[in-house]
Amino acid sequence: MTDIANNNADYRLVYWPIPGRGEFIRLCLEHAGARWVDTPGGVDEVMGYVEGRAELGDDSPQPLFPPILRDEKEGVVLAQTAAILSYLAPKLGLDGEGAAAQAHVLQHALTGLDLNDEAHNTHHPIAAMLYYEDQKTEALRYAEVFRRERIPKFLNYLETNLARNTASNHTCLVGSSRTYADYVWWQVVDGLLFAFPKRMQTVLASYPHIKNFHQHIKADERIAAYLASERRLPYSDGVFRHYAELDAE
């Protein structure tokens, strides 16, 4: 939906031209068929926010990092992936029903985002601003623990909670319909399949609900169309990177 002219878009995402943390938001906007644009000003636009040059209005804080969402109708500028997702959720039909379910959706999303952050740290354990090559020794050590302990620990959380949710026949995390938490976890599982293919093939054998969950969302008409489009950016220099030396069964 990013070919909509700027002035007709309801939402403007501001993010780097990689999947990264923007991808969770893109998936939710695509799910709902929202009218949105993806950073029409490119990297300069992102830098405008990061460097404090962007117009924020009186009521929106200065963001620290992208992703940033502009709600064009409401004049709201908002940062932080989980805050953006939770703000968009009722507008996109992706929230839980009632305060407890909404809190559980946020719990699941934050847990998935923790795993996302740890996946990022496998190639940047010392500092995001340094090159991978300058922290490769530490990366090898971090990735070994990540593969052996952290991937199974987090995926066990996902499998357990999909198994517990009979209301959706184990296809969603909360209640009987999809929420933004499902898109967070879908993207993290998809990214791990790209970055750690050997390790993921090994562990997924123990997680039938996760395998089904991943396929189920991928087969959705709108999501399939998005994934086949140019709007879905290829994995490259973002959170999920494939370095053969960091993967193993």
Add this chain to the structure above:
Amino acid sequence: MTDIANNNADYRLVYWPIPGRGEFIRLCLEHAGARWVDTPGGVDEVMGYVEGRAELGDDSPQPLFPPILRDEKEGVVLAQTAAILSYLAPKLGLDGEGAAAQAHVLQHALTGLDLNDEAHNTHHPIAAMLYYEDQKTEALRYAEVFRRERIPKFLNYLETNLARNTASNHTCLVGSSRTYADYVWWQVVDGLLFAFPKRMQTVLASYPHIKNFHQHIKADERIAAYLASERRLPYSDGVFRHYAELDAE
């Protein structure tokens, strides 16, 4: 308020006996004078949740990590610091007014929690399960970047947004009254003052709003009483640790 008998408490926090990530929740409960208990079953109770032995009811997911909150009236079991804070906020009078302000409160809280996580990584850059001594080389390298680049970057965010908020005379982050985001940032600033006293003395000279914000909250009647009580646990083996070798001006 933790001396209330179990069966009269509205909220039960389940966390390790350290400040850590539980501290954000403790501060908010104390702010509101809530009836709450702090992990009456001790470490065994925490392990019960982590190992999947705790009673969750039908509608609450299995948590992955503490902190965990039980809303005893509603029968809700909830994990993830920011999800717990955002769930408690309307009940404790600590939320923003309206969807946009609520999202901004969550944005600020999540940004403060990011800094909290990076502070944790200064002594555990490779794996939380390994001893500090077994990752000290990496910790020295991580902490150097953290002190030089990350502390100023995040505190500049806090100072900028306190300066922008004239509605509260720069004492709160969103609107004219305190929210849980203020307690998140207060705790992170307080923890950094403990862990990196040299570095914090240097940088705070440039951040008058942060200095005032930290003192202002500390002087509140309820917060001062809490900080002077045994309920406020001393910094020890949690997120904020003072290792002289990791600090510098």
